[in-house]
Amino acid sequence: MIKRLRGMFSNDLSIDLGTANTLIYVRDRGIVLDEPSVVAIRQHNGQKIVEAVGVEAKRMLGRTPGNITAIRPLKDGVIADFQVTEKMLQHFIKKVHEAAWFQPSPRVLVCVPCLSTEVEKRAIRESALGAGAREVRLIEEPMAAAIGAGLNVSEATGSMVVDIGGGTTEIAIISLNGVVYSDSVRVGGDRFDEAIVNYVRRNYGSVIGEATAERIKQEIGCAFAGSETREIDVRGRNLAEGVPRSFTLNSDEILEALQEPLAGIVQGVKSALEQSPPELASDIAESGIVLTGGGALLRDIERLIAEETGLPVIVAEDPLTCVARGGGKAMEMMDGRSIDLLSS
Amino acid sequence: MSEIEGKDDAEVAVAKSPPGSRLRLAREKADLSLDNVAAELRITKRYVQALEGDDFDALPSGVFIVGYLKAYARLLAIPVEEVVDTYHEYTAQLNGDGVKVKTVKVKAIKENNSGEDDLLLLSTSSKKPLKKGWFGWLIAVVLVFAIVVMFQDDTDSRMTSEGQVNLGSVADISEQEAPPLPDSDAVSDEISADGAAVDEEQEPAPASDEAVSSQIVVVELPAKTENPPLDSIAFNFSKECWLEVIDAQGDVLNSDLYQPGESKVLQGYAPFEVLLGNVKAVSLALNEQAVDLPANLGGQKVRLRVSAAGEIIVLEEQVAH
Numbered sequence: 001m002i003k004r005l006r007g008m009f010s011n012d013l014s015i016d017l018g019t020a021n022t023l024i025y026v027r028d029r030g031i032v033l034d035e036p037s038v039v040a041i042r043q044h045n046g047q048k049i050v051e052a053v054g055v056e057a058k059r060m061l062g063r064t065p066g067n068i069t070a071i072r073p074l075k076d077g078v079i080a081d082f083q084v085t086e087k088m089l090q091h092f093i094k095k096v097h098e099a100a101w102f103q104p105s106p107r108v109l110v111c112v113p114c115l116s117t118e119v120e121k122r123a124i125r126e127s128a129l130g131a132g133a134r135e136v137r138l139i140e141e142p143m144a145a146a147i148g149a150g151l152n153v154s155e156a157t158g159s160m161v162v163d164i165g166g167g168t169t170e171i172a173i174i175s176l177n178g179v180v181y182s183d184s185v186r187v188g189g190d191r192f193d194e195a196i197v198n199y200v201r202r203n204y205g206s207v208i209g210e211a212t213a214e215r216i217k218q219e220i221g222c223a224f225a226g227s228e229t230r231e232i233d234v235r236g237r238n239l240a241e242g243v244p245r246s247f248t249l250n251s252d253e254i255l256e257a258l259q260e261p262l263a264g265i266v267q268g269v270k271s272a273l274e275q276s277p278p279e280l281a282s283d284i285a286e287s288g289i290v291l292t293g294g295g296a297l298l299r300d301i302e303r304l305i306a307e308e309t310g311l312p313v314i315v316a317e318d319p320l321t322c323v324a325r326g327g328g329k330a331m332e333m334m335d336g337r338s339i340d341l342l343s344s
Numbered sequence: 345m346s347e348i349e350g351k352d353d354a355e356v357a358v359a360k361s362p363p364g365s366r367l368r369l370a371r372e373k374a375d376l377s378l379d380n381v382a383a384e385l386r387i388t389k390r391y392v393q394a395l396e397g398d399d400f401d402a403l404p405s406g407v408f409i410v411g412y413l414k415a416y417a418r419l420l421a422i423p424v425e426e427v428v429d430t431y432h433e434y435t436a437q438l439n440g441d442g443v444k445v446k447t448v449k450v451k452a453i454k455e456n457n458s459g460e461d462d463l464l465l466l467s468t469s470s471k472k473p474l475k476k477g478w479f480g481w482l483i484a485v486v487l488v489f490a491i492v493v494m495f496q497d498d499t500d501s502r503m504t505s506e507g508q509v510n511l512g513s514v515a516d517i518s519e520q521e522a523p524p525l526p527d528s529d530a531v532s533d534e535i536s537a538d539g540a541a542v543d544e545e546q547e548p549a550p551a552s553d554e555a556v557s558s559q560i561v562v563v564e565l566p567a568k569t570e571n572p573p574l575d576s577i578a579f580n581f582s583k584e585c586w587l588e589v590i591d592a593q594g595d596v597l598n599s600d601l602y603q604p605g606e607s608k609v610l611q612g613y614a615p616f617e618v619l620l621g622n623v624k625a626v627s628l629a630l631n632e633q634a635v636d637l638p639a640n641l642g643g644q645k646v647r648l649r650v651s652a653a654g655e656i657i658v659l660e661e662q663v664a665h
Contacts, residue, residue: 150407157404286388287404288411312386314411 012107014327019074020166023324024096031321032096039084040070053091062209076186077113077168078120089131108133109327113168114140114182139330142172145292148326149316158280164295166190169265171272173280181275185268189294191261192217199257204247206236220251224300266308288312292322362434363427364398370420385415575614578629580607586621614652630654
């Protein structure tokens, strides 16, 4: 009863609980929160105290003293640390309701990877409830991504969405408000970063942090040869000498570094096309594939997939927020017409 | 080079028109056929024609159109953002007109809306929060009203109970002159009239116990005048004894050790749960009336329940070693 009353003063939230970033969309207000899914925890007399969450905690990543650990509670799109995820969600939900008088108790729609198990779904549901949600609904990520990208999911036309997130790449074929085929490849932005770190260690004998690798990827990373070559200056610790050294990387090298994870994504897309029913495959061939998620921001990734598949590939507008926005729209659709878009 | 010049020409020529004609001009300047473009963009020739003819109904949903336009513009080396912007402006115009008709049909809210870009968004979003906020405020007002009403009720009842106290104290003053028997009845009548949670089964005190009760009353009176609805229970100790008393509300009234010759009077709501460390050393009185402890108690430590009527139930009996 009290929860319901409190709910009247809270908003409906759509949460994209991602490996790399958590986004919250509120109806009529748009994206209200976009922060890294990182929590810094201080060990104090055997007790765990949350030191910082989000942007602040990310700044601590890899720079913490012994008693503080900055961790990412989600791995490969699913919850790896239940308690910390709950704390993080609690913090974010409170942050969204900063001006509220009461403790918020919103209805929450959370996007889950399409191949997540019942246990993983339950973990997400429980941690959202533990964070103060009144009601939790789950939606499959590619569905939300498709709605957020502006695809007409209710039509009897097949459309293919590739959502390249931080931990996973979700590939799905959608028709008539349902997921016809879906696959989840455990390759995403994190694997790109890892590949860059490994490449630099192998070829320059230097170690760079994940944050540096991410910066390299964002600034000069590209997925397809033939576009202009860019360069970046990087500092890393030289393994042989043990002192920090500066060196220059160019986009061709990064392309080489990213070959393996990119091949994983392309392979996933191809096998999805192979598995799709012929009618839907012809629809997809005619209109094309839509890319969403942070990975879609990698330069020329659409050209790579277009080249490999021979289909038109389109990057959705504002791909980072597609899932969260789509979740919000899905909620409205469900309220309005009681369409079942839920995964469970 | 010629491409760039051509682009400038096209820009001047089609400043505000939909993007199709600009794309077609640029394509012709670049000397590309429809088939070439279709192959490059990996879309059908029909779609390329639709793009150039601004026939967006023939194309898939909006996201695809934007994607095709972007790819096409990139292929022809004309600024991508400009093409996309002109497309957005064009569709907004179309939608704006359509929505205007709709809103006018439903309600003539705003008459001077000159085909705003996101009229639909504006009209719906300005309505919704208003409705929600209004509802929230209504509930808040109702809540505040309810709390005020409850508070008033509370103060009213408190005032009447205070009146009761005064009456009781008046009666108690008279008690010192008059015999205690009718007076205690008067007090209990008062209480039962009030309807409070008090037992009405108070027995008239037997005259034979007057000596004991009068001794107790001296100690008890001031406390009793303060809290008329409470029951009192009194203990006299002839030997050292531990005493613990819990009343009907679960309040621990007393928990202490007493020496021979001491007495203790407690106020609370019957029935009392009494723990006596040495049952043989205690004499008990409830509401100024002596209550006989069961004689057949073998143990030393006894847990009793003393009901409002003065009945004693032995809950637990323990023989000391």
